[in-house]
Amino acid sequence: MANIIPDFKKDHSDRHKRLSETQIDSFFKQAEKWDLSDTLKKGGAVVFPHSTIDVCGAFTAAAVNACLDSGADRVIVLGVLHALTDELNQARIRVANSGKPEDEEFWGIQGPGLKGRREWE
Incomplete structure (x- = not known):
C-alpha cells in the first residue's frame, strides 16, 4: 500500500x-x-x-x-525538501531506518540557479 x-x-x-x-x-x-x-x-x-x-x-x-x-545586500535562505513524492518518501524511510543520506540519489542542494535535481520545484 x-x-x-x-x-x-x-x-x-x-x-x-x-x-x-x-x-x-x-x-x-x-x-x-x-x-x-x-x-x-x-x-x-x-x-x-x-x-x-x-x-x-x-x-x-x-x-x-x-x-x-540587517542591512545585508544578500541573504541565504535554506529549507528542507519534504518527501512530497513516493520516491522521496521511500528515501526518507530508508534514512530513518539507519540508511546513509549521502547514498540517496536525492541527497544534495537544490534550488533556483543550481544545476541538477529539480524536486524542490
Whole structure:
C-alpha cells in the first residue's frame, strides 16, 4: 500500500489565500517583539518554525524583518525538501531506518540557479 502524501504546496497556498490583510499585518506586528537583525549583523543565523502560516506567521515575519533590517545586500535562505513524492518518501524511510543520506540519489542542494535535481520545484 502506497503512502498518501499530502499536497503541501497546495495546502500552503490555500492557507495564504485565506489570510486577510489584517491577519498578515498582525503577523508583522507580533514579530516586532523580536529584533533579530543584530544577530544577522554579527554573522549569526535565524532559524524559525514553518509548520503553517496561521501558527508560525509571526516567527516567519520576525525572520523577514531581521533580514530586511540587517542591512545585508544578500541573504541565504535554506529549507528542507519534504518527501512530497513516493520516491522521496521511500528515501526518507530508508534514512530513518539507519540508511546513509549521502547514498540517496536525492541527497544534495537544490534550488533556483543550481544545476541538477529539480524536486524542490
